[in-house]
Amino acid sequence: MKKLYTLILCLGSFMFSYAQQVVKGNISDASGMPIAGVNVVEKGTTNGAISDFDGNFSISANGNSILVFSYVGYDSKEIAVNNRSTFNVTLDDGVSLDEVMLVGSRSPKRTAIDTAVPVDVINVADIASNTGKVEVNEILQYAAPSFNASKQSGSDGADHIVPASLRGLGPDQTLVLINGKRRHQSSLVNIFGTRGRGNSGTDLNAIPANAIKRIEVLRDGASAQYGSDAIAGVINIVLKDNTDGFTGGITYGAYSTAIGDGWEEATGETLSNVEGENRLDGKSKSWDGETVKIDANYGVSLNDAGGYMNFTTEFLSRQNTLRPGFSWRQGYGSAGVDGFNFMINSALPINDNTEIYAFGGRNYRDTDAYAFSRDSFANGDNRSVPSLYLTDLHLELPLTLPMFRFRLV
Structure with a gap:
């Protein structure tokens, strides 16, 4: 056993x-x-x-x-x-990854595989077609993290040239490049309570969205490559270089702002601060912010060596959005814009080491924006102090000049 x-x-x-x-x-x-x-x-x-x-x-x-x-x-x-x-x-390779080049890098051999920091590559055409955004600032605001370019109604010239920033820093601390070359800043100095007060940023909306092939955004480590101008980061705009003929598009949009019948009776208030067709009574005022954009792009080949010339034109008409209070003098909302943008991008290779390139544009923009107009004492809005103004003082100052005599009263 x-x-x-x-x-x-x-x-x-x-x-x-x-x-x-x-x-x-x-x-x-x-x-x-x-x-x-x-x-x-x-x-x-x-x-x-x-x-x-x-x-x-x-x-x-x-x-x-x-x-x-x-x-x-x-x-x-x-x-x-x-x-x-x-x-x-x-093991066999299962995914083939395309090599991504960082256009605008000061190192000609710098590629994505050698880069220790992320680079956002934004396809402008896809975002614009899927979201209805019509301006470059709006597209980046929608797609790029830490990018801020929201409109500020009534704040100095911010309705005309929207100050854009990265990582919450000043607009002039973001370096903007076009095809890797420095883009000039605007002449507007933001001085009236806007984001980036005292700064002069770059007007990204002056570049037609249809002229852009892609946008590259570099945040971390940008100043190490580009210096103190790029403390907030680098935005590199790569223009289209296609030569496959004509493309175009039409965009239309508007906001529905109908209040609805019975609002005045239910609240006892009357929104009669806008006259005529835009009267806010819930019946005749149903739409605002109507936007129409027409753009066209055309590219031609210059030679068999890869030379090209690409043209883009853009027309934009956007009406005001109306978000007022109960005083007819107070109107809050986005500005109305009528603008025309034109952009050209070209290059002509001479040999393997030489290329002649040129890009530039011209734009026109007319902006109709609300300011902070207000009643003197309406609704308890006492923003002026009458005691500071001497209403009974008369000043008489004679000035004597040869053959002339002035009297100021």
């Missing part, structure tokens, strides 16, 4: 050793380079291992099991153990 127990125990140990065995091997790519960090999992279980820096792995698995090898960027592979203790695995 004791011999029988010993035989059963030995058979059990042999069966267990047959069921579980250590499998080792090496994992490499198609070029023979080892791959570190590959997940090796026994299929159908939670038993797994990870390859080391040299691509070696070791896992205790069933002799009849299947091992699954997976890693980001490679096709997963399943291999049956078949009681083997050692075998090598080759």
